[in-house]
Amino acid sequence: MRVFLVGNPNVGKSVLFSCLTGTRVVSANYPGSSVEFTRGFMQHNGQRVEVISVPGIYTLEPLGETEKVAAEMLSHGDLVINVVDATNLERNLYLTLQLLERGIPVIVALNLWDEAQHKGIVIKHEELERLLGVPVVPTAAVLSRGIKHLLGRLPDAKPGDLPPAGEDERWALVGRITARVQTVTHKHHTWLEMLEDASIRPFTGLLMAAAVIFITFKVLRFIGEGLIIYVLDPLFNNYYAPLILKLHPVLEPSPFWHNLLIGHIEGQKVDFITSMGVLTTGLYVPIGMVLPYILAFYLVLGFLEDLGFLPRLAVLLDSVMHSVGMHGYAIIPMILGLGCNVPAALGIRTLESKRQKFIAMTLMVVAIPCFSQTAVVIALVGKHGGIYLAYVFATLLVIWISLGLILNRYLHGSTPSLLIEIPHYRIPNWRQLGKKLSMRLKGYTLEAVPSVIAGIILINFLFTYGIVDLLASVFEPLIEGCFGLPKESLAALIIGFLRKDVALSLLQPLGLDILQLVVASVLLTVYFPCIATFSILLRELGGRDMLKATMIMFATAFVSGTAINYAIHNSPNTIWLVLGLMLGVAFLISRGQNRAAPEHEAKTFSDFRA
Amino acid sequence: MERQQENRMALTRLKSGQTGTVVDILGGRSIHDRLYALGIHRGKKVTKVSSMYLHGPVVVDLQHSKIALGFNLADKVVVEVEH
Numbered sequence: 001m002r003v004f005l006v007g008n009p010n011v012g013k014s015v016l017f018s019c020l021t022g023t024r025v026v027s028a029n030y031p032g033s034s035v036e037f038t039r040g041f042m043q044h045n046g047q048r049v050e051v052i053s054v055p056g057i058y059t060l061e062p063l064g065e066t067e068k069v070a071a072e073m074l075s076h077g078d079l080v081i082n083v084v085d086a087t088n089l090e091r092n093l094y095l096t097l098q099l100l101e102r103g104i105p106v107i108v109a110l111n112l113w114d115e116a117q118h119k120g121i122v123i124k125h126e127e128l129e130r131l132l133g134v135p136v137v138p139t140a141a142v143l144s145r146g147i148k149h150l151l152g153r154l155p156d157a158k159p160g161d162l163p164p165a166g167e168d169e170r171w172a173l174v175g176r177i178t179a180r181v182q183t184v185t186h187k188h189h190t191w192l193e194m195l196e197d198a199s200i201r202p203f204t205g206l207l208m209a210a211a212v213i214f215i216t217f218k219v220l221r222f223i224g225e226g227l228i229i230y231v232l233d234p235l236f237n238n239y240y241a242p243l244i245l246k247l248h249p250v251l252e253p254s255p256f257w258h259n260l261l262i263g264h265i266e267g268q269k270v271d272f273i274t275s276m277g278v279l280t281t282g283l284y285v286p287i288g289m290v291l292p293y294i295l296a297f298y299l300v301l302g303f304l305e306d307l308g309f310l311p312r313l314a315v316l317l318d319s320v321m322h323s324v325g326m327h328g329y330a331i332i333p334m335i336l337g338l339g340c341n342v343p344a345a346l347g348i349r350t351l352e353s354k355r356q357k358f359i360a361m362t363l364m365v366v367a368i369p370c371f372s373q374t375a376v377v378i379a380l381v382g383k384h385g386g387i388y389l390a391y392v393f394a395t396l397l398v399i400w401i402s403l404g405l406i407l408n409r410y411l412h413g414s415t416p417s418l419l420i421e422i423p424h425y426r427i428p429n430w431r432q433l434g435k436k437l438s439m440r441l442k443g444y445t446l447e448a449v450p451s452v453i454a455g456i457i458l459i460n461f462l463f464t465y466g467i468v469d470l471l472a473s474v475f476e477p478l479i480e481g482c483f484g485l486p487k488e489s490l491a492a493l494i495i496g497f498l499r500k501d502v503a504l505s506l507l508q509p510l511g512l513d514i515l516q517l518v519v520a521s522v523l524l525t526v527y528f529p530c531i532a533t534f535s536i537l538l539r540e541l542g543g544r545d546m547l548k549a550t551m552i553m554f555a556t557a558f559v560s561g562t563a564i565n566y567a568i569h570n571s572p573n574t575i576w577l578v579l580g581l582m583l584g585v586a587f588l589i590s591r592g593q594n595r596a597a598p599e600h601e602a603k604t605f606s607d608f609r610a
Numbered sequence: 611m612e613r614q615q616e617n618r619m620a621l622t623r624l625k626s627g628q629t630g631t632v633v634d635i636l637g638g639r640s641i642h643d644r645l646y647a648l649g650i651h652r653g654k655k656v657t658k659v660s661s662m663y664l665h666g667p668v669v670v671d672l673q674h675s676k677i678a679l680g681f682n683l684a685d686k687v688v689v690e691v692e693h
Contacts, residue, residue, distance in 0.1 A: 058647035063640070088674040091649045121674075167646055200669050200678070201626075201660045315678045319666040327680060328667065417680025418667050419644055 002050045007083030008092050009056025012111045016141040017053040060098045080106045086116035093174045100160025106134045107157035113138040120185040128181045142429050192425045199312045220296045227292035236288050241270045274509040282456045285502050286448040293375035298440045306428035318418050324404025325359040327418040337368040341533040355413030362549045365529040367400035373500040377521045384514040392521045398579045402586030409590045455498040484565040486510050496524050515568045527557035617691050621668050621684040629657045630689030637686045
């Protein structure tokens, strides 16, 4: 048997899916947090049932790729669980009616039941069941309530008997049903609702967004630094280092294994960053340096996601985002990209129009460092002073804006308008948050540790066989001449393709000064994505656009690397001048005639009246 | 007829807090369909919540949900205000 979970965006399909199948999927409080079909299995009456969660849709009419695929898939299922948001019955019922016209067995899960009660919305669900002619079961998936009842009633599901209707008839019917089954007792505005409105009003909204970003930084630093100083560093230095030192004489007779596992150690001290062994650097970088910040980042992100803050940011920044060729929603994958570019690239896939996708992908891979890299930048650059961190991130921000302005000016195609439902704020459920966090941390660890180790093995190999030296002498003019880095830094750029965090720590033994480190940090972000991101990019953009994007990366890396190098070595603060200049030039370029097609053929009302 | 015309305006011209009834959606089929699916259609009462600076999105309240429409999209939704 095959069961589909179908419903509007952001009604809790992913949470219900996890409840039914025990498979964990990332969920969040904004429309479009699940972009892929997720599949799992559950046992029901001794039968193995396939459960497929369909990404959120408002209609079965083929508006876009998602709706097309969803409508098409429905004919391959035996049963649809229609997940309906009880706090917004009217809008959700439209899709329900469409499903009932399809002749496939349907059961309705009236989800977010608890929240509806909170808001003073009363739905007579028996009456609704009678009117729709299919089972209706109240559920609160986040609290695992109503799930058993829902499963118990699966056999009662039956095809609807509605004749196909036009849109207007359907809305009229929705109106009549809602009037019959729903009563809303008006409650006083709660403080959460007051916050809701304030966060989409221009002035208070921007103020709140600024506050949220500021607090986020503080919390990230507090948790990340705290974990490193008080937990992980003592753990590594006091307990793990002595173990390595004991292993050191044992492995001494076989230089090959010693080099690979432990790397270089001098005297009785283990330097976890520079030793470059699998057991030393290979574990310390992903676990001791990066993991604490990844944990901090995903904790804060998870909270903001479940609260429902991100779509509000999309509204606040929409007009700014349009000047760099995207609409406001694109800010969400950008923020996800600060954690890891891979899930962010999947999020970009749902943006409308090819042009917008290309701009978003390119800007993300060029100027959004993932948190693995950021963590190492914080460790290596940050210890010389916050101002150097400011150089790195300000440069990346300026690159992001300038490149966006330029791409928006020259690319053909169109960027559509924002259209998004703003969810209510929900106080995050701590259990859900914990589950999501542990899933993301597990994902990170399983990915990072093996690839860091692979990177270290590869780098040992490249050095042993003199490949780095060979390539380094070829690229010497570029690396030393333009970027002012020692030619061996090339090794970091090679490894950066595998993993950016370990690549940065490769620079440590080369004895770069802080100014060179700033240049290298920027270069490592800009020049090319890591292999995991690259493969998704290739799949999403196709060979030709990927080639275009690659050209842009190389050009940006060359221009910004050279400019920053000359500026910073002139006197560090010249960098501000150069960044200002870059922005100014990009702004002037962007003022030319925009090549983007006018968004829609029809005139707007203002034109119409004039 | 004359008075009716004066009461008609695009969502972008509506003041925050004002309520109007959608009477027309200018533009092609795809715009119509996208808005329709979110519950914005002829005859629907909408209350404007806010609009952002610099031709930013307009947010409207549809009783149980809030929808943000980009400026160009909001400019195509014509509402009539009762006095």
